[in-house]
Amino acid sequence: MAVGKLLYAQSGGVTAVINTTAAAVIDTARKHGVKVYAARNGILGALREDLIDTSKESAAAIRALAWTPGGAFGSCRYKLKSIEENRAQYARLIDVLRAHDIRWFLYNGGNDSADTAHKISQVGKALGYEIACIGVPKTVDNDLAVTDCCPGFGSVAKYTALSVLEASLDVASMYESSTKVFILEVMGRHAGWIAAAAGLAGNGPDDAPHLILFPEITFDEDAFLARVKATVERVGYCVVVASEGLKNAEGRFLAEAGTRDAFGHAQLGGVAPALAALVKAKLGYKYHWALPDYLQRSARHAASKTDHDQAWAVGKAAVEYALAGENAVMPVIVRTSDAPYRWKIAPAPLAKIANHEKKLPPSFIRRDGYGITAAARRYLAPLIRGEAAPPYGADGLPKYVRLKNAAVAKKLPEYRVADR
Structure with a gap:
C-alpha cells in the first residue's frame, strides 16, 4: 500500500451526482492501494476528527453509491477564515491530518469550497506538514470559473x-x-x-x-x-x-x-x-x-448521463492528480467540440477558481430578456443528454445505498468548532 491516506470531504449543497464523484474517488484510490477516509459533514468533520473509514464498505456498496443521490458522508456550509484571523483552526486541522497520516486532501464543492481547498494547500508548508490539496468541482448553479460546466x-x-x-x-x-x-x-x-x-x-x-x-x-x-x-x-x-x-x-x-x-x-x-x-x-x-x-x-432518477460521466471523471482525475504530486489544482472540464460534443479533463489552478463566479454570458440571453439564444442552446443541450437511471427494485423504487460510515478511532482531544 502507498504511504499515507487520502481524505475526501463534501461541501455546500449536494447534487444528484456528487456521490458519483465520491464513488470514483474511492474506486480509483483503491486501485492505487490508497486507503480513503471521508470527513463527516465536510470540513467540520475534519476539524472535529470525525472521520469515516471507507475501506469498511464493500465494492458493491461503492458501485451503488455512484447512482445514489444526496451526500453519503454529509456536507456543510462552513467557510474557513484566513490563517491570520484563525491560526489555531488551521493548526488543529493539520494536527488531525498528521495524527492519521493523511497526505492528500480532496474537497468536493463549489466556489467557497475551492477557496477552502486553496487556503489549506497554502498553510500546510507554513505549519510544517506536507499535504497535497485538490479541489473537486461540484455545484448545481454552474457558476464555477474556468471549467466549461460543473458536475451537478x-x-x-x-x-x-x-x-x-x-x-x-x-x-x-x-x-x-x-x-x-x-x-x-x-x-x-x-x-x-x-x-x-x-x-x-x-x-x-x-x-x-x-x-x-x-x-x-x-x-x-x-x-x-x-x-x-x-x-x-x-x-x-x-x-x-x-x-x-x-x-x-x-x-x-x-x-x-x-x-x-x-x-x-x-x-x-x-x-x-x-x-x-x-x-x-x-x-x-x-x-x-x-x-x-x-x-x-x-x-x-432523472440524471443526465453526460453529468454522471463528468462527475466520475473529475473524481478519478482528482485522485490521479493528488498521487502524482499535484497541489492546489482542480480537475476541470474542457469542451473541445460542440458538434459532436466532446470534452476532456485538465488541471486548473485553484487560485483562478476560488471566489470567482461565472455568470451567464449576455450572448445567451435573448435580446428581449425573456428567453435563450441559439448560442445558449448549443452550450446547454449536450449537458442534459443521455440517461443514467438507477436500478429499480421490486417495490418500484430506486435501489439506493446507505453506507455503514464506520467511524475512525479518534487520537486527539475533543475540539469544538467556533461559531460561524
Whole structure:
C-alpha cells in the first residue's frame, strides 16, 4: 500500500451526482492501494476528527453509491477564515491530518469550497506538514470559473427542462376553463444557468417556457405583466420560469427571507408565489406555481448521463492528480467540440477558481430578456443528454445505498468548532 491516506470531504449543497464523484474517488484510490477516509459533514468533520473509514464498505456498496443521490458522508456550509484571523483552526486541522497520516486532501464543492481547498494547500508548508490539496468541482448553479460546466448542473438542467415540458402539457390541457398561468421557481442566486436550461423544453416561439426571468435582468413589473397578458391572449396560457435571484430596480431580491447562511449568502425562496399574486391582482388570471427546491438537486432518477460521466471523471482525475504530486489544482472540464460534443479533463489552478463566479454570458440571453439564444442552446443541450437511471427494485423504487460510515478511532482531544 502507498504511504499515507487520502481524505475526501463534501461541501455546500449536494447534487444528484456528487456521490458519483465520491464513488470514483474511492474506486480509483483503491486501485492505487490508497486507503480513503471521508470527513463527516465536510470540513467540520475534519476539524472535529470525525472521520469515516471507507475501506469498511464493500465494492458493491461503492458501485451503488455512484447512482445514489444526496451526500453519503454529509456536507456543510462552513467557510474557513484566513490563517491570520484563525491560526489555531488551521493548526488543529493539520494536527488531525498528521495524527492519521493523511497526505492528500480532496474537497468536493463549489466556489467557497475551492477557496477552502486553496487556503489549506497554502498553510500546510507554513505549519510544517506536507499535504497535497485538490479541489473537486461540484455545484448545481454552474457558476464555477474556468471549467466549461460543473458536475451537478447537467442533471438539474435536465430535471428543470423535463419539469417545464411536462407541466406545460398539463397547463395546455386545462387553460380553457382553468389555469392560465403557471410559474416555476428555480435555483440560481446570481447566475441564471438553471433558468436558462428551462429554455431547452421548447423550440418554437409559442412553446413553453414563454417567459424566463433571469437574475441578470432587472425585473420590470409592467413589462412582465404585459408579456404575460399578450402570451395568454395569443397562446391561451403562459408558462413562466423565474430564478430565485430575481431583483427589482433597487437591487433587492424579490424573495429575500431576511436570513443568511454561513457563507453570508441571503436565504432565498418565494419568487413564484410573489409573482403569482401579482398576476392574480393585476390580470385576474387563475394560476398555479411550484417551488421544487431540493427536488432539483436530488432527482437522481432523472440524471443526465453526460453529468454522471463528468462527475466520475473529475473524481478519478482528482485522485490521479493528488498521487502524482499535484497541489492546489482542480480537475476541470474542457469542451473541445460542440458538434459532436466532446470534452476532456485538465488541471486548473485553484487560485483562478476560488471566489470567482461565472455568470451567464449576455450572448445567451435573448435580446428581449425573456428567453435563450441559439448560442445558449448549443452550450446547454449536450449537458442534459443521455440517461443514467438507477436500478429499480421490486417495490418500484430506486435501489439506493446507505453506507455503514464506520467511524475512525479518534487520537486527539475533543475540539469544538467556533461559531460561524
